[in-house]
Amino acid sequence: MATATGPTLAEIHEARKRLQGVARETPVLSSETLGRLAGRPVWLKAENLQRTGSFKIRGAFTRISNLTDAERAAGVVTASAGNHGQAVAWAAREAGVRATVFMPEDAPTAKVEATKSYGANVVLAGHGFDDAVAAAQERVEAGETFVHAFEDPLVLAGQGTLGLELAEQLAPEVETVVVPIGGGGLAAGVALALNELRPDIRLVGVQAAACAPFAGQAPSGNTIADGIAVKQPGELTQSLLAGRLESVVTVTDAEIAGAILLVSERCKLTVEGAGAASVAALLAGRVGGTGAVCALLSGGNIDASMLIEVLRHGLTRAGRYLVVRTRVDDRPGNLAGLLAAVAEERANVLVVDHHREGMDLPVTGTEIQLTLVMRDEEHCAELLARLDERGYIVERLG
Secondary structure (H helix, E strand, O other): OOOOOOOOHHHHHHHHHHHOOOOOOOOEEEOHHHHHHHOOOEEEEEHHHOHHHEOHHHHHHHHHOOOOHHHHHHOEEEEOOOHHHHHHHHHHHHHOOOEEEEEOOOOOHHHHHHHHHOOOEEEEOOOOHHHHHHHHHHHHHOOOEEOOOOOOHHHHHHHHHHHHHHHHHOOOOEEEEEEEOOOOHHHHHHHHHHHHHOOOOEEEEEEEOOEOHHHOOOOOOOOOOHHHOOOOOOHHHHHHHOOOOOEEEEEOHHHHHHHHHHHHHHHOOOOOHHHHHHHHHHHOOOOOOOOEEEEEEOEOOOOHHHHHHHHHHHHHHOOOEEEEEEEEEOOOOHHHHHHHHHHHOOOEEEEEEEEOOOOOOOOOEEEEEEEEEOOOHHHHHHHHHHHHHOOOOOEEOO
8 A cells, every 4th residue: 555645546446345335335416405505506425324424434444454463453543533433433343353432522422422332442532633643642652553534545545435436426517526624534535536537526625714724724713513623634635635626615613504404404414514514615605616516425423412503503594593682661461562563474482581680671671582483584684674663672682
């Protein structure tokens, strides 16, 4: 296996043979809704439907299936934000190899529990992927084999099998493939395969704005796209992607949340933050080009609690939730009058909150906060206008 330049196309094909019966050939699905919003034909590579919920099984299994007898006996160790850890745990279990996975202390519960369920020993350490890598080094020094998430030619060969599938599945008119980037392993593997088999296709990388080293930005905080929150990209992946990526763009958490909502509601697919980044970039108009495009949904492992928060945020941004605050005299019938005005506009009331104590209010006044279910932003504007006509002074909170 080449180490300076990464895997060859022949080695990627060899990885595909090893993955037969292990990794699923995930579908490429068209989306009329996304196409209308993007103004161009849109396809989705649904790798969120892959075994263990992400593309990572491709690289992890390829690496572990190539272990020597001595390496198998010593066991493997890895560091992961979640998806790679799950894949290593599953692949190690299938190979009868002991596995230890270091994950950040705030790793999503769904990913931690899934990794444990596959039989790995999970150690929580640090506040991000890079901290987990540092913590795992002690096990490497003790003799265990480190299965890196992206700085490994065998892992890249496994990820490159996704590129082989895309080369076969994408229609000739597809102009662009959009790939989420964390450490760069997925993008590098896909780029190596597509550059050989479909050199006409543009490859655009996407990072979360809060953690975008490939885009030349310093880390600036947390992100819901934990799967691509890698502060130090790999030297190997950077060298492979130089000249193979047309561009690297960034998306905000708000844009990612909106993409998760849209993909869930209109495409009936559950994706995590990293998996939705490609769609977010497309909808934000940052991908470039005008022809047909394929957005790679890299993973679908999202905590139920996080999904609820993300969907709530996305619904609010889309005008589907409306939170307003107003004041009325605390007299019988005044709340009913306010709610009647809301009902006339066919808004559904989720929550009614009264605030009296601790507020700068007249003695006979009360503050009312309403959380409403709306159709869209236009519906919100109509309701706010109606309340204004009725004399209510309304503050929009969300």
